Amino acid sequence: MKKIVAGVTAAVLAGAGVLSTPSGAAADAAPGDIIITLGEDLSDEEREMVLSEMDGDEQDQIVEVTNEEEHEYLGEFIPSGEIGSNAISSSQITIAEAGSGIDVDTNRINYVTEGMYANALVTAGVEDAEIYVTAPFEVSGTGALTGIIKAYEIETDIDIDEDQKRVANEELVRTGELSENHGTEEATELMARIKEEISEEDVETEEDLRNLIERIADEVGVTLTDEEMDGLVSLFERMQNLDIDWDRVQNQIGQIRDNIDEWMSSEEAQGFVQSVLDFFSEMIDTVRGWLEGSGGSESNS
Structure with a gap:
């Protein structure tokens, strides 16, 4: 789970x-x-x-x-x-x-x-x-x-709307494909940043959109292939045609970021992080024990 x-x-x-x-x-x-x-x-x-x-x-x-x-x-x-x-x-x-x-x-x-x-x-x-x-x-x-x-x-x-459903599914798949090629964190951050920037900037032409995506990808550290770039341009053009409320997009992203910050400062989050650190500490101790045992055996022979 x-x-x-x-x-x-x-x-x-x-x-x-x-x-x-x-x-x-x-x-x-x-x-x-x-x-x-x-x-x-x-x-x-x-x-x-x-x-x-x-x-x-x-x-x-x-x-x-x-x-x-x-x-x-x-x-x-x-x-x-x-x-x-x-x-x-x-x-x-x-x-x-x-x-x-x-x-x-x-x-x-x-x-x-x-x-x-x-x-x-x-x-x-x-x-x-x-x-x-x-x-x-x-x-x-x-x-x-x-x-x-x-x-x-x-x-x-x-x-x-049926077109809305298909755009939602396309975004799902595009993000998944980018995650496979560039890592989940990088791919999802790229998608979030593109939406934030679109909500703040005037993106009127395909060239505007392409330049925006290229700039953000560079900032995130993702090198897009021509096929990936074309796919993202097509996706966001379709979103624009569906009359997305980009102000609402920006508000939603801000709310989610606030929720993340609140969770990370909670006792639950701190306990989770500590449990991960404890796990790796125990694993390192175990591996060290194996190595020390192996070294002792070789010297005795």
């Missing part, structure tokens, strides 16, 4: 490109409200197992996700083999208090990272929610992404 901590919060920043939605979109959704998504191809036993893991049951609000829906929204950006032929991954969405941000926890998901989920969710306009993604065995997790967005539409009674 994996939890978003410091490194993954950068991915949330990268996903702060909130597409324009009516203010108060989630007015009918109250903190504590829960909706569950289940892959349509779960067996009865697997379905029961997943519901039990999420402390849910058949009486909860449940949305089923089909493999056809997965391919519809992700097929243009993710290889068919990664999507698979069965909808298995499932999720639980709990509405959180305003200002809480998005918290993603996963179990047995081996392709989509917590940060990639956060990217797509915030881009689609999802805010202040606790997300738990799981499956009865190791799966890619792409079906859960489709399901969460579908569940959000139902919970908030809003129909998200």
Whole structure:
């Protein structure tokens, strides 16, 4: 089981490109409200197992996700083999208090990272929610992404534009590809910085956008290939055509940065860091013991 901590919060920043939605979109959704998504191809036993893991049951609000829906929204950006032929991954969405941000926890998901989920969710306009993604065995997790967005539409009674969904999925994949080639931290910081700069600068032409991306990539320490550059230019042009509220983007990124700073100064964060340091200290002591033992044996022979 994996939890978003410091490194993954950068991915949330990268996903702060909130597409324009009516203010108060989630007015009918109250903190504590829960909706569950289940892959349509779960067996009865697997379905029961997943519901039990999420402390849910058949009486909860449940949305089923089909493999056809997965391919519809992700097929243009993710290889068919990664999507698979069965909808298995499932999720639980709990509405959180305003200002809480998005918290993603996963179990047995081996392709989509917590940060990639956060990217797509915030881009689609999802805010202040606790997300738990799981499956009865190791799966890619792409079906859960489709399901969460579908569940959000139902919970908030809003129909998200099909182009918005596709842009959210494209951003998810672009960030994942950049992460593979340049590292998760660098890729997510690059995406966040581009959005911050777009919210502050006048970007009117493709050349303006290309120059902005190139400058920020250089500042972050990422050398983009021509293909990566063209992909980012295309992505952000599509976002601009969807009339993104860039002021809201900037506010969202600022709020998330404040949440990160607050968490890092908390006792929970300090305890986490100390546990990591203790682990490495013990590991070094163990290795030192092995080396000393090995050296003594050789001298005696």
